[in-house]
Each structure stands twice: as structure tokens, then as C-alpha cells.
Amino acid sequence: MFMNSAPAKKHLTRSIEKPRDIVPSGTVSATDRGFLYGDGLFETIAVQSNCPLLLDLHLNRLADGCERLDIPIDVTKARKAVLKACTDVELGVVRVSLTRGQGGEGYRPPVNAHPNLIVSTRPWPNRFTANQEQGIETGLSDVQLSCQPLLAGLKHMNRLEQVMARLHSPKAWPEVIMTNASREVIEGSFSNIFLLDPKGELITPDLSSCGVSGVIRKTVINLANDERRPVVVRNVRISELLSATELFFTNSLIGVWPIRKFEGKIFAVNFAREMHAKLQSISAVIDA
């Protein structure tokens, strides 16, 4: 684990930078806005044979998020830091956090932010494989996602809703389905969700009001498009889950988890397994 300070892209020409607190490796300043307010973004990336999978897609999402939150980012520096952290990782996970750094007046950000880039690695969580193969049982979370179009799609550091969803969900469900207050299906607590309907149409919820726009979600959409199976992105009602042929969760670490059982109904897992295998074949997910 190591830390790095990314100079503001906008201010690369500044000859004098304010001195920043030096903090030891593996820690952040208690006055970092990421800690104080969750004022930052992060990416969680699978690493295989020293290679962070789908790194460009992750960095693009991070940069898009920075644009929306007005946090400067030096993408080249971020890429180098991630690659350096993965040098001796055969199988693992790398997390990249980019916060707005320190300063400002309370919630008001400083005019010239000096963002803080934190890159850390951890071992691969082996508990995923069985879920990929056998599929999981899941249910609806009783925590409903709030609607905030300004933050929708972003993988930002304000994740209390997801924490509450996991806190309140049965241990027997490795993932839960989250809706908004109108009971429209949005995503899992740490993943996106897809439905295969009886006509063979692939559907995933619209994320313009809430949810995280996942890198594997995007990759699945692209793969399906390549195979002339366009994915319909739209609002999804809870009742549609029960009438689907297959349901599955996706994210960068789990790849695809088929949903085998939901509200007493048993679902097929064939399409989901095929999709996971395709993602493995293009090295989009871990082949563990």
C-alpha cells in the first residue's frame, strides 16, 4: 500500500504549490475532505498477473466523476500509481481513491484543490467462485436508494446507503437488490443487475437518478451489442424480476453472479454463466 499526491491537472503550470501535510503510507490526514465529507471517488479493480483489468474503463469513469465533481485529476499519474501498486500482485484487488484533498471553508471546496490519490491493494476474496458457478439466492433490500441525479452513476465515497443495505440484509444473501423509493429496481448493493426476459431481450435499469454506472455493466452492454442483442436501458418494476427468465448481478470483482433464487422462484443460470465466460475470455474478469 502506498500513497501519492496527484497535482491538479488544471494547475500543472503552477510553479509554486502549497506545501501539503506529509502522512505516512497507508494513512490519510484526518483533515482530508475524503475523510471529513466523503468528498472523493474510488475504483475497485481486479488484478491478475500484475495487470489491473479494464484499467482504461476504470480510469475513464474516475475522470468522468472528477469532471462532474470538479476535482482535478492527472490520469497519467493515476495510471502509473495503479500499475506500480500491482507490480507484485498475482491475484488481488487494487483500490484507487481520489479525494479533493485538504482545505476549503467547511463544505465549500478550496478554489485550487490539491487532490489526494491513494492506491492500496488487498488479496483476492476467494469466496466469489462458488457464487459465480452455482448462482446465489437474493432478495429485496429494505433500504431504498435516494434519488440524486447530480451524483447518479458516480462511484463516490458517500456509501452509507449501501452500508445500511448490507447491515440489514440476511447473511444468506451474498448480494441484495435495491430499489428507489418508487420501488423501481436500480441495482445490487455493490453490483449492477440485468434481466433476461422471456423474449430474449436483455434489460438493465436506467441509472440517471441513482446507482453506480458499473464498468462490467458497460462491458456486458458492449458485448451484447456486438452480438446483436441490444440491451434495453430503462426503468424496471419489481414485478418484472419475477417474470424474467434469468437475472444476474455484475461488477468488476464478481464478474457475473447468476441469481438462482429470488422470492421463492428458481431461475435458469445459463445465459449468465455464458456471459461470465465471455468476460473471462476477453480478460475483463478474473479467470480464477
Added chain:
Amino acid sequence: MFMNSAPAKKHLTRSIEKPRDIVPSGTVSATDRGFLYGDGLFETIAVQSNCPLLLDLHLNRLADGCERLDIPIDVTKARKAVLKACTDVELGVVRVSLTRGQGGEGYRPPVNAHPNLIVSTRPWPNRFTANQEQGIETGLSDVQLSCQPLLAGLKHMNRLEQVMARLHSPKAWPEVIMTNASREVIEGSFSNIFLLDPKGELITPDLSSCGVSGVIRKTVINLANDERRPVVVRNVRISELLSATELFFTNSLIGVWPIRKFEGKIFAVNFAREMHAKLQSISAVIDA
């Protein structure tokens, strides 16, 4: 600035505690859930003559928040840590953060959380006094607060909406008024709001769907009740702001800021100034 680790209240009888990372003063571990997910709560308290003002109200709110988020808290230890931090503070601010600590599986909290208590002090922000005396100009934020009853009222560490509100608001407005998506008035970005209507009724928005339940808001409500001027807590429409006789913001650092100007209209500031003076007289706010 110093740090402290609060053992879980629930687990005070545990004879063996898991070892925790030792992190230097003024920093937090990059794997603390407060940093990773904003999984924690905080209080910002004014300090005068080594005394944190309204400490019991702040600690009560913190404990209520811990109850709702299922984070264990040792209130006695927290109180001691705050008082120790204020030992040599003549005039300043103390922030108490309580996070869920480390561990868990992703968003899922650990079964036995070892919360992390961080107490830090900073100098008094002198820019407040003129606003208290003269009142401020304000306007509506274009950032709308999302509705999340599970988190409403809490001073939790997920504050991106407030950061965005301050990022997008004019510098000439020391505070902004925030609404929900239904354009009901909720609060300021770092304060609560009160309306004095032409009949002399004091009104403050209901916070059961969003907003932070402020310690000074509660104190103003109690003061008004003592004077047989009951405060009506209810939904407030934007149009009601313009028909009010007075408007004012409250929080633990600013005390009362009268709103002198909003959408071109000039408001009286008498009641708000009186309320600030009353708060000073009961040592609820800084007498600077």
C-alpha cells in the same frame, strides 16, 4: 489534534480485543470505513474558555446517530476525549468523528465493530461575527437534497450534496437555502433555517426525510417553548420564505445568522438578533 480508539460499548466485557492498526496522530488508516465509505458520524462544537458548548446535546445526537447506524459508542470515553482536546483552547472549534473503524466485507459492516474516535481542534473562524450582526444575503441552492428517511436528521459523514451546494453557490452568499426535489425548504447547506411569519409564529422545516437535526435548532425550539412561542415543525414551501417577516440560519458555530436579503427582498433582523443574544446569555453560542 489527537486520536483515540473507542472500544465498542457492547463489547466492554470482551477480554481479548483484536489488535488494531496504530496510526499516527492526525491521521486515519486508509482502510478506516469512515474514509472508504463515509461510514461514520461527526459533531462540530464551539469551544470557549476550554469548554465545548452544549457538549451533552452534541454527545446525545452522536449517540442517537450511533444507535441508528448500529455503531457502538462509549459516550463517557468520547466526552473525556473532547474535554481533553479542549484543555488549552480559549476560543476554537472541536470536531469529533466516530467511524465504524476497520473490517467487514466490502460495504457489509463487521459483526463486532471497533469504532474509531477522532477528535481534532482548529482556531475560531473570525469571519462569522459580521454576519451575525449585519445579517447576510442568501439564495436558493440549485442542488436539491435527496430524501432518505433512514439517514435523515443524522450528522453523518456523507456530505457530497452539501459540498456540491457550496461548490455551485455564489461567494457573495455565506450560506444557501436547500430544498428537496419537491422544492420544499429543508435547511441551509451547513445550518438549519427558521421563519418568523407575520402572525409572530416561528416555523422550521420538518426533517424526517432529509436534513441534519441541529443542536442549535433544538435549543432555539426549547427557548421559544419556554417563552410560550411554540415552534411549528412542518413542510415549508419556497413561497413562504418571501412572505416571512424574518428568516434566519442556525448552527453550533454561527449561532444565528439573520437573513437580510433573499431574492431581492429585504428582511428585518430584530428577532434573529435577539435570539442570538439569548443563546449567548445561556452560553449556547460563542460570545465573541
